[in-house]
Amino acid sequence: MDRTILERYDRRVPRYTSYPTAPHFHAGISADTYLRWLAAIGSESPLSLYFHVPFCHEMCWYCGCHTKIVRRYEPVGGYAATMAEEVKLIGSAIRANPPVTHMHWGGGTPTILSVADFSGLMDTIRARFSVAPDAEIAVEMDPRTVTEEMVAGLAKAGVTRASLGVQDFSDRVQSAINRIQPYEMTERVVGWLRAAGIAGINFDLMYGLPHQTVEDVRRSADLTAELQPDRVAVFGYAHVPWMKTHMRMIPDDALPDGGERFAQSEAAAARLVENGYRRIGLDHFALPGDSMSRALEESRLHRNFQGYTTDQAQALIGFGASSIGALPQGYVQNAVPLRAWADAVRHGRPAVDKGIALSDEDRLRRGIIERLMCDLQVDLSAESRRYEQTAAHFEAELEALKPMVADGLVTIDADRIGITEIGQPLMRTVCAVFDTYLESGAARHSKAV
Numbered sequence: 001m002d003r004t005i006l007e008r009y010d011r012r013v014p015r016y017t018s019y020p021t022a023p024h025f026h027a028g029i030s031a032d033t034y035l036r037w038l039a040a041i042g043s044e045s046p047l048s049l050y051f052h053v054p055f056c057h058e059m060c061w062y063c064g065c066h067t068k069i070v071r072r073y074e075p076v077g078g079y080a081a082t083m084a085e086e087v088k089l090i091g092s093a094i095r096a097n098p099p100v101t102h103m104h105w106g107g108g109t110p111t112i113l114s115v116a117d118f119s120g121l122m123d124t125i126r127a128r129f130s131v132a133p134d135a136e137i138a139v140e141m142d143p144r145t146v147t148e149e150m151v152a153g154l155a156k157a158g159v160t161r162a163s164l165g166v167q168d169f170s171d172r173v174q175s176a177i178n179r180i181q182p183y184e185m186t187e188r189v190v191g192w193l194r195a196a197g198i199a200g201i202n203f204d205l206m207y208g209l210p211h212q213t214v215e216d217v218r219r220s221a222d223l224t225a226e227l228q229p230d231r232v233a234v235f236g237y238a239h240v241p242w243m244k245t246h247m248r249m250i251p252d253d254a255l256p257d258g259g260e261r262f263a264q265s266e267a268a269a270a271r272l273v274e275n276g277y278r279r280i281g282l283d284h285f286a287l288p289g290d291s292m293s294r295a296l297e298e299s300r301l302h303r304n305f306q307g308y309t310t311d312q313a314q315a316l317i318g319f320g321a322s323s324i325g326a327l328p329q330g331y332v333q334n335a336v337p338l339r340a341w342a343d344a345v346r347h348g349r350p351a352v353d354k355g356i357a358l359s360d361e362d363r364l365r366r367g368i369i370e371r372l373m374c375d376l377q378v379d380l381s382a383e384s385r386r387y388e389q390t391a392a393h394f395e396a397e398l399e400a401l402k403p404m405v406a407d408g409l410v411t412i413d414a415d416r417i418g419i420t421e422i423g424q425p426l427m428r429t430v431c432a433v434f435d436t437y438l439e440s441g442a443a444r445h446s447k448a449v
Contacts, residue, residue: 001422003259005407010258012445013432016373017305018331019366020356021445022324024437025333029355031344037329038093041315046101047094048313049129050305051083051121052320053110054338057145060179061249062167062209062237066322066336067108079320079338080117084124086319086345091128093350099132100125102311105139111146115153122157136160136311138200143189144181151192161200162193164229168209169220176210176254183223190227201229207264208237210254217268225275231292232277232285233307234268236261238446262449265425281374282427284308301374308374321351330357360387361436369431372419376427381415391415400433425449 014021041047054067055076070076103125113121125131138161139154154162166186167179174180193201203224207217224232239255241247256264269279277285278293284307286292295301295310302309304316305324318325321341324333332355335341344351358366364387371378380391391398401417404410409423410430419427428448432438 006262009426009429010447010449011429013428013448014445016369016431019369020437025354025356027354031350031352034332034350034352035093037327039095041094041096043096043098046313047098048102048311048316050318050323051105052323054108054321055112056109059246060177062177076112082342082345083320087124087128097130100129101132101135103137104306109142110139111141111150119157143186148192151196155196155198159198162198163202165204167206169223170216173209173212202231203229205234206237208261210250214263214267217264218271221268221271230287230290234283281308303370303373331355365434368434372431377418379416397433
């Protein structure tokens with residue numbers, strides 16, 4: 001890509017795991033609002049559950065998650081007990097009995113939970129929700145701390161997919177981000193997972209890290225391919241030390257500039273494709289036989305707070321401090337401070353701290369953004385008809401896309417917008433044209449590449 005084009009469009013824009021995005025959530029969405037939304041969930045539509053475990057044994061300097069470092073198990077065990085009460089509370093608020101088809105455990109480090117606490121929580125979940133026999137149950141894990149006993153316990157509890165944080169296999173980069181994780185350690189955990197019958201395996205890689213080079217990301221992609229995870233996500237590091245103070249441990253001058261970040265991103269993508277993976281949207285890759293590849297082929301791919309997903313559920317319920325839920329009526333987020341979240345649950349109230357109700361205009365724009373992010377194309381007329389609008393509603397947006405057309409990033413054929421191969425790395429910037437909220441929250445986002 002021409003350097004001037006990259007500089008022109010590499011803006012601070014959302015990742016669009018939701019629309020409107022989290023910076024625009026507000027306190028006007030209360031626990032009572034959430035209870036009404038939960039009560040309206042029907043029996044037919046599948047349900048998705050997300051569980052946030054905000055604890056780690058040590059801090060990785062690149063981390064942008066809501067997490068807390070703990071040296072003792074007592075706070076973790078107490079959190080698990082409160083989360084069990086939250087499951088009962090929210091489960092009771094849903095009058096219908098929809099099937100749970102997806103479950104995701106994120107963090108932090110969910111595998112910081114003991115086998116007994118994780119298994120107990122899974123029993124509580126199954127007692128309150130109808131978990132489908134073929135439900136995908138995914139858990140994020142840190143290969144540095146997970147044990148073979150924990151892997152066996154996860155499998156026994158019904159886990160079907162594991163997501164392993166890797167980031168980069170370079171010793172130099174690992175030292176700079178405070179995450180020492182030799183290849184052999186990751187290889188050993190992959191072996192445990194497959195021996196236990198957890199067949200779905202994801203890897204997370206990163207580019208834009210301190211002292212990282214193009215050759216580093218190529219090597220990490222090659223080593224990843226040797227272990228054959230079904231899916232790989234390649235994320236760009238977002239350096240926001242004014243928001244996450246531990247990122248001050250990473251010197252600004254150790255980070256690659258925009259051109260180098262782009263080169264790293266494209267090098268990782270090219271190497272994974274060479275190794276047999278299919279590129280999915282912005283930053284995911286999947287083996288050809290994986291369900292995510294099939295969803296892409298059949299235009300069934302979606303995007304939620306975990307990134308690209310095959311999850312078809314209309315409602316996603318979040319549990320735990322800071323977790324976000326998505327319902328047909330809008331989004332809700334639990335209180336971030338652990339004490340505030342726990343106090344609400346102990347008093348028998350949802351721990352909702354903020355959220356946003358969706359208008360039809362929001363839903364229309366969300367649909368357009370999601371199709372662009374997933375399919376790299378959208379039919380404005382088809383999306384507009386769903387909400388009794390026409391493509392003429394987006395006259396200003398079509399005008400704003402014309403420079404991108406001239407620069408080869410976008411095509412416009414009648415009312416159909418397409419993102420080109422050159423434009424694919426900058427798709428977030430293309431989507432931002434349809435974001436009416438962006439101007440008031442741009443500073444909260446990372447750059448497009």
